[in-house]
């Protein structure tokens with residue numbers, strides 16, 4: 001038997017790692033929406049997240065506004081962007097151009113997604129990529145060609161994972177096989193689709209680990225404060241919201257009461273995921289900060305001390 005290595009016995013490597021924190025934003029659709037988004041961005045920035053993700057329309061429908069928002073995040077804030085990128089309906093060359101553009105503005109994290117199929121049920125455009133897995137391989141190819149430019153930080157590639165079966169998938173077991181295939185193609189981490197039942201994340205994690213998935217699987221949690229949003233998300237993602245929560249939210253006498261119920265339910269969901277071993281938390285903000293910050297406040301996550309140092313550095317810059 002070999003003796004324990006110097007690394008294994010180092011006291012600083014014992015104990016739990018800090019919990020990762022990130023938020024999802026979407027590119028604004030109007031000047032008024034942009035103004036309120038920037039208020040949200042400043043509020044979220046004060047919590048010093050590890051990154052903020054920026055969504056991307058299927059078929060690149062909002063490429064311009066997505067890249068513009070990412071560019072401003074890089075130029076005007078301390079936030080690190082994680083750029084979502086979808087491959088449905090786009091060719092390898094079109095996507096390689098977008099990947100190059102993202103790397104040029106300083107992006108070092110890409111969430112590689114397929115995107116939802118067009119609703120008209122038409123065939124995908126000739127030469128377009130089929131699965132997220134193809135996009136991961138393309139990102140790695142572009143990265144390899146630029147490896148000399150990336151000596152101070154390679155590209156982290158994330159993928160989607162599903163605590164409740166993906167609507168097109170035959171089974172949850174198939175979803176895990178796809179996740180494993182995405183890991184083998186070069187994914188570094190996964191963020192989950194929304195889920196509404198406390199046991200769903202734990203089940204995904206244990207199925208994935210048994211199948212050989214070793215990458216971090218970060219639960220994506222939305223503030224459960226709006227009946228309208230929960231119902232809409234349920235329809236869009238095929239994930240059924242808990243009927244008892246919908247009933248309690250709908251029966252609330254005031255907005256404040258509804259908010260209290262929703263925030264408490266979100267905190268329970270997040271705590272269940274953390275108890276199951278979640279290495280971080282990704283909050284779907286819908287470009288609003290109030291509920292996300294309330295949830296965060298109640299969770300009191302163990303976070304790196306970097307925030308204090310960075311705020312002090314910012315104050316110094318401003319003075």
Ligand code: FAD
Pocket residue numbers: 054055056057058084085086111112113114115116117130131132133159160161166167168169170174175178181191192193194220
């Ligand atoms: P894939 O992993 O390619 O899976 C798609 C389907 O194909 C699944 O049913 C899967 O089981 C099956 N499949 C995959 N690979 C294979 C294979 N090799 N053989 C057989 N079957 C296979 N959508 C957007 O449009 N913009 C966004 O910004 C966006 N952000 C998202 C962020 C997160 C965290 C999540 C969870 C989802 C996001 N989505 C976004 C939605 C996502 O695009 C949809 O869920 C889409 O339907 C599937 O994307 P995927 O990357 O999981 O695709």
